Amino acid sequence: MTTEAVWRGGSLGDHAHAVLAPNPGPMTLDGTNTWVLHVPGDDCAVVVDPGPLHEGHLQAVLRYVEEHGARVVLTLITHWHHDHTESLERWGQLVDAPVRGGGYGRTLVDEERIDLESLRIRVLATPGHTADSVSFHLPDADVLVTGDTVLGRGTTVVAHPDGALGPYLASLDRLHAVATERPTALAPAHGPTHTDAGAIIAAYRQHRLERLDQVRAALAAGDVDAPDVAQAVVERVYADVPRNVWPAAKASVEAQLAYLAV
Ligand SMILES: [Zn+2]
16 A cells, blocks of 8 residues: 555645655654645645754755745644654744644644635644644545654554553544545655555554553563563563664553553
8 A cells, every 4th residue: 555665755636745854763764754735826835844953854845835836834743753843943944934733832723724725724633642643634635644643654652651542542533534534645744645544544543452452461471560561561562573663662562551551
């Protein structure tokens, strides 16, 4: 279902375009996707997650907007993590537009509608990866911008204690309902786009429930009595995962233990 073997950014329909930031890593996959939301012919563009502090990346985002005859009138943030927000101070010097989300500017409200010329954005509060995570639905383009709540490849981290599994599962249910009302494409903050967001979200939910079962089994197998329960569970359940992502896996396990009230 991956649209490209190697993701380098690009357009998803004609209302959304990802400029890929040069910050690849185990947690950021190919790097952070900075999404430019713009309807052809409009003067206004919205930028989601300017990303890491990298001058060339910010200039590439601005170049894309200018080449399309638009200017940035609003910057939206999917959540506070640094790979999405680190450049905001520099971005504010380059762009004269308000910033909202991730603790910046006026708080984004669930089901808020943001209309700018022909561009219509629906805000969905989707806590779980972090408490402040939001997604953006473009109803006219049938696109879901999901931040780190749903990624283009692999799974995301529910970063306990800021993130929490109960809200995360509820957010996946909500996104799944939106994505299956009409065929909807996925615009994640990391990794490639997908034409069928509903299928990806359903797979995410399935994966979470399977991991929960594995954690329950690990606890039953004796990890519940380990001096560091979360670490013992990681070593058993995530044995197949590269060790450089074990710290992230441990955060996820802690979220699962909190969910199971261990
Ligand atoms: Zn994140």
